[in-house]
Structure formats: structure tokens, C-alpha cells
Amino acid sequence: MQRRIGRADKWVRHLQCWQRRYSRMAEQTSSEAAACLPKLPPFDYSPPPYTGPTADEIFKKRKQFLSPSMFYFYKKPLNIVHGKMQYLFDESGRRYLDAFGGIATVSCGHCHPEVVEAIVNQTNKLQHSTILYFNHAIADFAEALASKLPADLKVVFFTNSGTEANELAMMMARLYTGSHDVISLRNAYHGNAAGTMGATAQCNWKFNVVQSGVHHALNPDPYRGIFGSDGKTYAKDVQDLIQFSTSGQVAAFISEAIQGVGGIVELAPDYLSSVYSSIKEAGGLCIADEVQAGFGRTGSHFWGFENHGVVPDIVTMAKGIGNGIPLGAVVTTPKIAEVLTRRNYFNTFGGNPVCTAAGHAVLRVIEKEKLQENAHAVGSYLKEHLTALKDKHEIIGDVRGRGLMLGVELVTDRQQKTPAKVEILHLMDQIKDMGVLIGKGGFYGNVFRITPPLCFTREDADFLVDVLDSAMSKI
Ligand SMILES: Cc1ncc(COP(=O)(O)O)c(C=O)c1O
Known part of the structure; x- marks a missing residue:
């Protein structure tokens, strides 16, 4: 009996020894594996401890x-x-x-100190009034923004989002031209309100509600498109759409220079210049949706459309304009902007002093840095x-x-x-x-x-x- 207990003890000690050895090996392997993992670049900042809900x-x-x-x-x-x-x-x-x-959306960096400072300073002074009174924040930012746009694109209307900006742009084009038909690209995303959902052309983002008067052209997608990178051949499809699906007159063509939601699809070269000519011939306006590609993101140019050598009639923007503050804008020519004086057009928060002060700071940081x-x-x-x-x-x-x-x-x-x-x-x-x-x-x-x-x-x-x-x- 005694001998049996002794043998069992020995066995347990043997097992424990193996367990220790195994766990040392496992620790070593996981620390070796961790050592092989890519390392985040160093960053000299630690956030305060978080005590909120999990x-x-x-x-x-x-x-x-x-x-x-x-x-x-x-x-x-x-x-x-x-x-x-x-x-x-x-x-x-x-x-x-x-x-x-x-x-x-975060163009300058999360909580960029200069953007935060502009927001805090303005919030301490005046958070909201109404555009019915004057305030310099909206005017100063409009001036700075207009200076970043070419040609006669000098009149700014502020909104709260990209959807609102595109809704307004499409309505202005319809009013200006007296036509209703809009052409957008398959695979595009332009927003989710009544008009913009029509211009959005991916079933995942479209609900079964009325979205009138938008035709979707072949996407000049160099990777998946049927004509590869041949922009001019895709552009012919827009001419066909004008001839076969509309009265021959259109209100607008709207597109991004690089489709964002669509999966970072850069439009094939020579496409936009060709399409812009066809649209102009059909009496329409060209709208550049710069919600994702604007504000220097494409690197070579400040605006995505500039990569294609075209000048739109209306430019819409949001996301990067405010570094995370809800802000959008439509910029167009004085002549086109005039259409909104036919009735009252108003947006309670569009051009709010805090948002425009933030937008102005974003522009300054993009330039300064x-x-x-x-x-x-x-x-x-x-x-x-x-x-x-x-x-x-x-x-x-x-x-x-x-x-x-x-x-x-x-x-x-x-x-x-x-x-x-x-x-x-x-x-x-x-x-x-x-x-x-x-x-x-x-x-x-x-x-x-x-x-x-x-x-x-x-x-x-x-x-x-x-x-x-x-x-x-x-x-
Ligand atoms: C190109 C483009 N246009 C418009 C919108 C709509 O902007 P918002 O979500 O601010 O309404 C988006 C949103 O992702 C977008 O990517």
C-alpha cells in the first residue's frame, strides 16, 4: 500500500513538472509569436482612463x-x-x-487641436442664432471655400450632410434647366433621401419607394466594367441614354471622381470630359459629388474632378469638410444659384456658426500642415x-x-x-x-x-x- 502511494506521488510530481515545462514553452511560443507580429508605430499619447459603459x-x-x-x-x-x-x-x-x-470623414486627424479650439471658441461665443441675423463665421468660411474652387464656382450654400447637398444640387439643376432627367452611374452612392436614393445605384442601398427621373449609365469601372479602361466607349452609353431614355434634354449628370461606397472605383480616363460635353449638348448641368474625394484626399489635387481635367457646374461636399462636424455644402455659379430666389429656401442648421468655424479651421489645417x-x-x-x-x-x-x-x-x-x-x-x-x-x-x-x-x-x-x-x- 505504502509503495503504491509513493509511486502515485512520484507520478503526480512527474506530471506537474511536465505541466510547468509545457506552460513555459507555451508562454515562450506566444511571446515569440507576439514578437513577430507587426508593431504599431510609437505615439506619445495616452488617453485618460475610460470609466463609461462597456x-x-x-x-x-x-x-x-x-x-x-x-x-x-x-x-x-x-x-x-x-x-x-x-x-x-x-x-x-x-x-x-x-x-x-x-x-x-476625419481629414485633419481625430480631435485635431486647432479644429477643437475653433469649435470650443465659437461655442463659447455663440452656438446658434439663425442666418436671419449676420455672423462672420459663415461668410468667412464661404469666402475661403470659394477660393479653393475654379472658374465661376463662387456661391456657397451650407447643408448638414452629403445627402442634403446632393438633394439641393439635383433640385437646382432641375430648376435651372427646366428638365427632370438626371443621369448617374451604376454602383454610385449619392445619399438616401427621395432624390438622392434615385441617383444611388446599388440595390443594397435602395428602398422600394418612388425615385423618379434618374437613369443609370454603365459604370466606367476599369476592373469590372465591360470596356476596361476605355473611358470614351463608356461615355457613348451616356449619349445612348440621353437619346433613348429621355426627351433629349436632361437636367444633370452626377458622379464622384472615385466611387467611395462603391469600392474605391476610379472612373476610367477620358470618361468625364467626354460625358460632360454630351451633357452640356443636352442642356444639362454637371454635378461633381466630392463628398469623399474632396479636400485633398486624392493627393494630386484638392478636388477629385480636377484629376479628370473637367470643371463642373455644381460641386457638392460633406464628410472631410468638417473633420467629423456635421457639415455639407453646395458650391455653384452665381447664375445657377439664382434659381433658389424663386421661392424661399432655408436650412435651420446649415451654416451654423460652430460648424462653419470648424470647417474654416479644417481648411486652414489642410493648408498649414x-x-x-x-x-x-x-x-x-x-x-x-x-x-x-x-x-x-x-x-x-x-x-x-x-x-x-x-x-x-x-x-x-x-x-x-x-x-x-x-x-x-x-x-x-x-x-x-x-x-x-x-x-x-x-x-x-x-x-x-x-x-x-x-x-x-x-x-x-x-x-x-x-x-x-x-x-x-x-x-
Ligand atoms: C459620395 C457620397 N455622396 C453622398 C453621401 C451622403 O452623405 P451623408 O451620409 O452625409 O448624407 C455619401 C455618404 O457616404 C457619399 O459617400
Whole structure:
């Protein structure tokens, strides 16, 4: 009996020894693995400790009190509680590189001190009055904004969002021309109100409600489009639409220079110039939707349309204009702007002093910190490295875009261009776990959207590429 107990003791000691040895090995392997993981560039800032509700608590409230239409990223949704420049922090204080910029909205950087200062100063003085009284904030910003636009584009109307800006632009075009038909591009996103939902051309974003008078032309998409990069041939489709689907006279053509929600699709070269001529011949106006591509994001130019050598009649903007403050604008010529004097047209919050003070500060920061130039330099560097990743990972079907508006389209079969819809979801989670927040879009939801704050650095770009490489290597 005694001998049996002794043998059992020995056995237990042996097992414990192995357990210790195994856990030491496991620790070593996981710390070795952690050492191999890409490292976030250093950043000398720590947010104050967060003491608010957790992601789980917020999730419960969202479910109970908010619209069930609100969706979210990631299997385990993130509770983002703090932001500083190109970085975001979650409830535990973990830092993430923000490669999405709140959907191409945070242009200068999260909580940029000069933008925050402008907001706080204006809020302390006057938060809201009405445009029925004078205030310098709206006039000063309108003047500064108009100075960034070419030709006769000098009259500004402020709105609260991109949808409102596009609604107004389409209405002005209809009033000015006396025509109703508008042409937009398939795969476009221009908003979600009555008129703009008509111009939006992806079934995912269209409800079954009246959306009159919009025709959707073939998308001049160099990767998936039937004519490849032949912009002039796609442009012929707009002529056909005018001839076969309208009275021959149109109100407007509206498009982005790079489709954002559509999956960072750059319009084929020579397309816009050709289409703008056809639209003018048919008595219509050309509207450039700069909600995502504007404010220096494309790097080479301040506005996306400038990359195509065209001058629109109306330019709409939102998102990056306010670095996160609700603000939109329509800029047009004095002659076109005149149409709104036929009746009263009013917007309670449009041009609010706090929002316009913020917008003005954003413009100053973009210029002072040369953020457009940075978008060009860092964006070109990043695109080059993403393109190199394509040689390594079969799942990358296409790398495209300009400046800091880049897209990486994932496919499971390069020949068939089969959208990697499931794989992208898996990768999104992996990438987040490694410390990068990236966007997703495109008609099939299989395109990574990279639209970070324009203060993104080369080190950030390296980290992003390393994380993508690491995640894709495991798939
Ligand atoms: C190109 C474009 N236009 C218009 C809109 C609508 O803007 P908002 O969501 O501010 O109404 C968006 C929104 O994503 C957009 O990407």
C-alpha cells in the first residue's frame, strides 16, 4: 500500500513538472509569436482612463432603443471611446491605427487641436442664432471655400450632410434647366433621401419607394466594367441614354471622381470630359459629388474632378469638410444659384456658426500642415506597397485609387473575379485584432477601403501593409 502511494506521488510530481515545462514553452511560443507580429508605430499619447459603459452594455441599449437598421463591423463590436490624430482607442485603452477615418470623414486627424479650439471658441461665443441675423463665421468660411474652387464656382450654400447637398444640387439643376432627367452611374452612392436614393445605384442601398427621373449609365469601372479602361466607349452609353431614355434634354449628370461606397472605383480616363460635353449638348448641368474625394484626399489635387481635367457646374461636399462636424455644402455659379430666389429656401442648421468655424479651421489645417501633399506622398508609397502585396497574395484581385483613397479588392478566383465575401469578413477581424481599423465596401462588400485621416505617416503605411500581409498569409 505504502509503495503504491509513493509511486502515485512520484507520478503526480512527474506530471506537474511536465505541466510547468509545457506552460513555459507555451508562454515562450506566444511571446515569440507576439514578437513577430507587426508593431504599431510609437505615439506619445495616452488617453485618460475610460470609466463609461462597456461594449456589451452599449450593445444591449442599441438593440433596445436604436433602429434595427444600424449595423456594425466585427464579430465582437468595438467600443471606441477616444481619438487622437490617426489613432483610435477602445474602452480598455488599446490603440488602433485608423485606416478608415470614420468613412473618409476625419481629414485633419481625430480631435485635431486647432479644429477643437475653433469649435470650443465659437461655442463659447455663440452656438446658434439663425442666418436671419449676420455672423462672420459663415461668410468667412464661404469666402475661403470659394477660393479653393475654379472658374465661376463662387456661391456657397451650407447643408448638414452629403445627402442634403446632393438633394439641393439635383433640385437646382432641375430648376435651372427646366428638365427632370438626371443621369448617374451604376454602383454610385449619392445619399438616401427621395432624390438622392434615385441617383444611388446599388440595390443594397435602395428602398422600394418612388425615385423618379434618374437613369443609370454603365459604370466606367476599369476592373469590372465591360470596356476596361476605355473611358470614351463608356461615355457613348451616356449619349445612348440621353437619346433613348429621355426627351433629349436632361437636367444633370452626377458622379464622384472615385466611387467611395462603391469600392474605391476610379472612373476610367477620358470618361468625364467626354460625358460632360454630351451633357452640356443636352442642356444639362454637371454635378461633381466630392463628398469623399474632396479636400485633398486624392493627393494630386484638392478636388477629385480636377484629376479628370473637367470643371463642373455644381460641386457638392460633406464628410472631410468638417473633420467629423456635421457639415455639407453646395458650391455653384452665381447664375445657377439664382434659381433658389424663386421661392424661399432655408436650412435651420446649415451654416451654423460652430460648424462653419470648424470647417474654416479644417481648411486652414489642410493648408498649414500640407495634408494634400502628405496624402499624395504617403498614398503613393502605400499604393506601391499594396500593389507589391498583390504579387504575394492570390486573394488580391485589384489595388486602386489615389492619394489616401485606396481600395484593395479581394477575390477567390482572379480569372473569374469571384468576390471574396466571406474571406474579407474573416480578414477584417484578424486585422482589427492586430491593431488596424480598415473599411469595407463595393457592391459585393469585398473591397478594403483605405481612407485614413490625411496625417497618416509612412510608418503607419508600413504597419498597415505588414498587418495585411500577416493576416493574408494565414488565410
Ligand atoms: C459620395 C457620397 N455622396 C453622398 C453621401 C451622403 O452623405 P451623408 O451620409 O452625409 O448624407 C455619401 C455618404 O457616404 C457619399 O459617400
